[in-house]
Amino acid sequence: xxxxITESQYNNTIDKFMTYLFEPHEEIKTKKFPDSIFWVKExxxxxxxxxxxxxxxxxxxxxxxxxxxxxxxxETQQVIKDWLEEHYKLGGLTPRLQPFQxxxxxxxxxx
Numbered sequence: 843x844x845x846x847i848t849e850s851q852y853n854n855t856i857d858k859f860m861t862y863l864f865e866p867h868e869e870i871k872t873k874k875f876p877d878s879i880f881w882v883k884e885x886x887x888x889x890x891x892x893x894x895x896x897x898x899x900x901x902x903x904x905x906x907x908x909x910x911x912x913x914x915x916x917e918t919q920q921v922i923k924d925w926l927e928e929h930y931k932l933g934g935l936t937p938r939l940q941p942f943q944x945x946x947x948x949x950x951x952x953x
Contacts, residue, residue, distance in 0.1 A: 859910060860925040863903055864888065870951060880951050887948035890940075897926060897935040900948075904939050915939075 847855075867881040867888060879891040890898040899907075899922060908918045919937045927933030940948075 856911065856921055857925065857928070860907070860921070861929070863906060864925075872951060874950075875947070880948070882951070887951050890944065890948070891932070891935065894934075895936065897922065897932070897937045898940050898944060899937060900940050 864881065864883070867883040870880045870882055871878075872880070877893045880887050881889040881891075886900075888900050888903055890896075892898060904918060907913065907921060908915075911918075911921065913921065922937035923933060923935070926935055926937070
């Protein structure tokens with residue numbers, strides 16, 4: 843069975859899904875990483891705003907977005923960018939997949 847949805851319905855679904863994934867979260871700043879703001883949800887870092895330029899997203903969240911919506915990397919990046927602009931006025935950030943070395947760095951934030 844096929845379903846036909848309008849663009850506005852599709853965008854609304856994306857918005858609700860993104861909000862479900864990222865909210866509620868707590869913003870944490872640390873002396874150890876003064877150029878970063880970490881978003882923490884349920885005791886785990888889910889993203890990092892670095893130097894007011896990049897929005898690094900955990901692999902788990904990035905993959906959820908990409909797989910749920912069947913998106914390529916650049917499309918996932920744009921969906922996150924649009925959502926950040928709509929909800930937080932952070933459209934100037936460049937969403938990126940969490941760097942490999944961030945695993946250790948992020949783990950220390952919540953301890």
